Amino acid sequence: MVNLTVNGKARTYDGDPDMPLLWYVRDDLRLTGTRFGCGAGLCGACTVHVDGQAVRSCQTKMSTLAGKTVLTIDALSTNGTLHPVQKAWVTHNVPQCGYCQSGQIMSAVALLKATPNPTDADIDRGMAGNICRCGTYQRIRAAIHTAAKERA
């Protein structure tokens, strides 16, 4: 039995303790904003926050989440107000197909929390784990700079 909080709601899980958080939020809770990309921690599409840290939900076993607080993209904006990072994504028209962008945004939010005014090199380091096959990296970089300015 694992008690955890997901997007502000208390949840209890009693299934396979090895099941990754990814499939818990998607298949069990139907929070589908978190995407499946590789299942191996290589692409970042499944990035969520656990206690404020960006993690790959496909590599995070349910057994490790007792007492933890999970935030997914589905609850990043509150009361219909976009998070500054989401706003910057919209301003720069970042997405093409959009599939990886949930993970990109969650990684960017965590990056800005740790590094409020990132350099290009900080962004390269912080975002290198998130693949975008459409190739939107240049706009992601610009959007992160914009979000940093807005929050400063």
Added chain:
Amino acid sequence: MIIENISLNRRQFLGGLLSTGAFVVASRLVPEELCAQTAGAAIFNTKADTASLHPSVYLGIETDGTVFIVTHRSEMGTGIRTSLPLVAADELDANWNRCRIEQGVGDTRYGDQNTDGSRSIRDFYDAFRVAGASARSMLISAAATQLNVPASELTTANHEVVHAKSGKKLGYGALVAAAAKLPVPKAAELQFKPKTAWKFVGKERPIYDLNNIATGKAEFGLDVYREGMVFASVEHPPVVGGVVKSLDDKAALAVKGVSQTVTLDAPKPPLLFQTLGGVAVIGNSTWAVTQGRKQLKVEWNDGPHANFTSAPFTAAMVARVKQPLKVARNLGNVDTEFGKGGKVIEAVYTSPMAAHASMEPPAAVAEFRNGKAEIWCPTQNPQAVQDTVSAALGIDKKNVVCHVTLLGGGFGRKSKPDYAAEAAILARKLGKPVKVVWTREDDIRHDFYHASAAVYHKATVDAKGKPTAWLQRSVFQPIGSTFGAPGPLDFELDLGLVDAPYDIPNIRAENAGADAHVRIGWFRAVTNNFHAFASHCFADELAHAAGRDSLEFMLDMLGPGKVIDLKAQGVNYSNYGADIAKYPVDSRRLRRVLEVAGERSNWGKKKPGNGWGIGIAAHRSFNTYVASVVEVEIDAQGRVKIPRIDQVADPGIVINPDRVRAQLEGAAVMGAGLAMYGEITATNGRIDQKNFDGFRVARMNDAPVQVNVHFVESGNLPTGVGEPGLPPVIAALANAIYSATGKRIREMPFSKTKLA
């Protein structure tokens, strides 16, 4: 036509073949009922169909003024789901905020739906203008009656019909009921807005799904859940054509949540888009079925393709391409010219297989009820889903409803709906809704791969440093193999092999197909990628050999520029399925993008050296002209950094400039990644790569840092932009590396060549 080359063992696939043939000239691209009210014949009624005013399959207006616009092309990141509706909304003079976009199901009444070949705008720009203009015309007629004024005194603006003389205005919604009683005007009689009055076309506009994507609400194929649905994960044969020899599923069935396994039939040739066969594990969650699969014990009969190993295979292609092959184009006489004793240069370029690796792996949900299949999936071609599922289940195509979700990338993979057929077969067998989920490993190991190729070039250059003879040969795994053809289909040769637009009196192109051994399919820009890599690197080699500037040399090779008449040279050129009279091969446009690329990139201003270099290439593909200039910085360890790429495009009329820029930016990133790292190999018929560790794609830290996109405003008919940005980047990057290091790379991926 390609059909003649293909042995059609299964007659029912003819339709499917037509709708899947990326570059087959469709006899009827736009349905003739375009201007008729056709709700009755629909496979699935849209809100546009059931709206009070319904002048087109693509558009309807309700009495409250809401405009429903149907996109029948698939959204995989190009922005097409927004761009075509913008064209209709512009002609309608609609308020964009009152337009709702609906995604069309697979249905031939929409015309072609195979969203590939960069041709959605090219082929449907007119159809969507007609849809908007028809509605506008009917609303104006209704207003004329209501106001008792001549229609000629009426104009439209922002969702209203306006009578300037009296100052009276009537909202579209209020006119719908009266307009619906009027006949739909004939397309030939419609008046289109002049360019000066365009409100949306040519202007920046965010994509319709932007907010949903930013908030995680966007629905992709993997996000579809149906009541009572079970999950399936399929262990496919490791070698194409392999069949199950023995199966022990005891341990798999012991995994909690796994309910059963189902053995799927192996496909009979030709492979087409049939399922690969294998063993499906069924259960109550994605996790359960993927865990169950790991416990399967399957022995396979591999079949004949177990002898496929990439290194000797490539070596054989290289040996073959040095020999004379089947002639596909012959202008003048290259042999005579080579025999004249001038300096002759030759080179062989190789390119490996590649995987599409869209971020969303293939996935599909299917239900089967009362003889009808209903499918939800990310597909580039819902009509191919209908064809493939109808053949797999032996039911009529009309009884297959294919709902198209957003696609988490496509790049050509999702035109080929084997995964949807798996879901449909399982749904009928199990009697409940089934979701088939492909893992990334499934996707990488069981793709319809981008072909591997060997390309040979030979040329001779005169005293002024201009080529006088140009020979190119290409050997590759043909897409034709997937369709049972004995070799490459004509269109595969038309993409950069037979259409060299040079001002050279002697040109010959030759080719041969290699055995495929795996499923080969079209990948973004298709055979253009390796043909452009070879041709434009070779041009750069010739320039350096002649001691000339590369840009000046490339312009000289094009000559003053003209329309190239390939037909006169005996080439049956398919021209990407477009009318050659309307979309000619025009070397003047290629010259122009090269010239602009030179200006915008400050070509020639900075001397290469000290690890810095710059390269250029220009290529016409998909009726669009693109030049790329790539800068590189190479450090002491030989690591390549790409600080800047300039992309100059002439795609004719630009509908949504921001999305066109995005496509050219993305193509630069994908092209650079493919060139540097992209490689799929096989050993004993099995693909060696499994995930993004083995199959590398561009990441933030190694992608081009800055991609600048420039347009040449030619005012020509609009053409596609999804693919043409990719091919020239590959060659320009190799040329830049040469400029920086003096090392000529003739092998993709470039990372195999040590630069330190």
